[in-house]
Amino acid sequence: MSEGGRVLVVDDEANIRDLIEVALRFHGFATVTASTGEAALRQAAVQRPDLVLLDVMLPDVDGFEVCRQLRAGGDQVPVIFLTARDTPSDTVTGLTLGGDDYVTKPFSIEALVARVRAVLRRTALLGTTASADEGVLRVGDLELDEAHWTVRRGGADVDLSPTEFRLLAHLMRNAGKVLSRTQLLESVWGWEHHGNAQVVETYISYLRRKLDPLGTPLIHTQRGVGYALRP
Structure with a gap:
């Protein structure tokens, strides 16, 4: 596995998807991508990523529904939502469904990578604490x-x-x-x-x-x- 872990990037805009993928690989992450909600669910099941960057607005099912189905199936992979909408109701919806963070577009690619690292670090620390005591x-x-x-x-x-x-x-x-x-x-x-x-x-x-x-x-x-x- 890559040093940084494996990230599933889900976005229907190819230019954004490619930009995120290149940046993550530069920073030591392995990546897999999907452009639809159904493809994201398939990739999550097969690739078992360490984190999912999930666009809310997708052409088939939205990102909220993708997260809902992941959690319903018992998959607790960390999820960071990506969206152009920045409203309190959307934020609450995403986090209520089990999302771990919420990033609005446009975003700084360096800030996004930092968010990815922070969420993965938090997840790893939770596991370390549990095993220690x-x-x-x-x-x-x-x-x-x-x-x-x-x-x-x-x-x-x-x-x-x-x-x-x-x-x-x-x-x-x-x-x-x-x-x-x-x-x-x-x-x-x-x-x-x-x-x-x-x-x-x-x-x-x-x-x-x-x-x-x-x-x-x-x-x-x-x-x-x-x-x-x-x-």
């Missing part, structure tokens, strides 16, 4: 197993999306601490000095909806500051 986090009656990607509360299984899982793991590692929305964006999504706070609020509400019915609330809001997880 067996990856089991506990707060009260809540237990999260990073090695097996499972969550239980009071003995009941809790089904979380990949992003919900990462957010909960970060809150549990910092149990008792109040974390700002900016800190959560940087640590969970990897966005530095920008991003939409609505994404954090949306995911906090998702976690509460799944955890609170199983016991007393664990995620607390510090008004004007951020969130803390504590028994």
